[in-house]
Amino acid sequence: MALSILHRVTGCALSIGLLLFVYWLVAAASGRAAYATAQAFFVHPLVRLLLIGFSFAFFYHLLNGARHLTWDTGHGLERKQARLSGWIVFLGAIISTALFWFLLLRNHGGGAT
Amino acid sequence: MSLRSPIGRVLGLGAAKEGVSHWWSQRVTSVALVLLGLWFVASLLRMPTFGHEFVAAWVAMPLNAVLLLLLVGTMIYHSQLGVQVVVEDYVHHHGLKIVTMLLLTFAHVVLAALAIFAVLRIAFGGGA
Numbered sequence: 001m002a003l004s005i006l007h008r009v010t011g012c013a014l015s016i017g018l019l020l021f022v023y024w025l026v027a028a029a030s031g032r033a034a035y036a037t038a039q040a041f042f043v044h045p046l047v048r049l050l051l052i053g054f055s056f057a058f059f060y061h062l063l064n065g066a067r068h069l070t071w072d073t074g075h076g077l078e079r080k081q082a083r084l085s086g087w088i089v090f091l092g093a094i095i096s097t098a099l100f101w102f103l104l105l106r107n108h109g110g111g112a113t
Numbered sequence: 114m115s116l117r118s119p120i121g122r123v124l125g126l127g128a129a130k131e132g133v134s135h136w137w138s139q140r141v142t143s144v145a146l147v148l149l150g151l152w153f154v155a156s157l158l159r160m161p162t163f164g165h166e167f168v169a170a171w172v173a174m175p176l177n178a179v180l181l182l183l184l185v186g187t188m189i190y191h192s193q194l195g196v197q198v199v200v201e202d203y204v205h206h207h208g209l210k211i212v213t214m215l216l217l218t219f220a221h222v223v224l225a226a227l228a229i230f231a232v233l234r235i236a237f238g239g240g241a
Contacts, residue, residue: 011192015195022224025172028231062150062151
């Protein structure tokens with residue numbers, strides 16, 4: 001299905017997202033001031049939006065990766081099964097992303113914590 | 114008249130080089146990343162705050178530090194393997210392909226070194 005390219009697209013996006021993840025770790029290791037700068041960066045609305053995108057990429061790539069691993073065992077390759085699992089993965093990624101941010105913002109009140 | 118022997122001219126060309134181990138490594142890292150990724154997401158959701166004090170203390174816990182190192186290492190290796198396939202598929206000019214891969218490999222190694230050093234520094238309390 002047309003969505004198969006999405007596995008690559010989300011994979012490439014996550015490779016770029018690694019930059020932010022490593023930035024977070026390095027900032028935490030660099031001390032209070034550097035970490036405060038990183039926190040201000042991460043709560044910026046545009047960065048938030050980007051993070052939501054990365055989290056969708058993460059969940060999609062993870063779920064679709066599991067789908068690929070299932071295919072590697074020789075299962076689920078019928079056209080009907082593959083189409084169904086494709087939609088399950090897509091909807092699952094959207095639901096996971098929504099749930100993740102719902103829980104995150106519920107715990108942190110959307111504030112600068 | 115060339116000084117290169119006929120065998121030297123063809124060695125390393127062609128597709129049958131290391132495809133299987135590349136394919137297999139991609140699978141092994143992806144299985145590991147399902148587990149490590151879910152662990153990290155669950156950890157993020159359980160953090161009461163993302164403030165520096167808490168995050169540094171969390172990273173410094175032995176189990177968290179080790180799992181973070183595994184996560185970072187596996188993620189970056191998996192990324193390198195995946196990006197390589199994308200470059201091989203879409204960059205057709207041979208020289209450009211090699212330069213692109215070289216730069217991407219450097220970038221991945223630098224990221225891995227930074228991330229590993231950061232986790233270790235927090236874990237061993239080097240002033241963070």
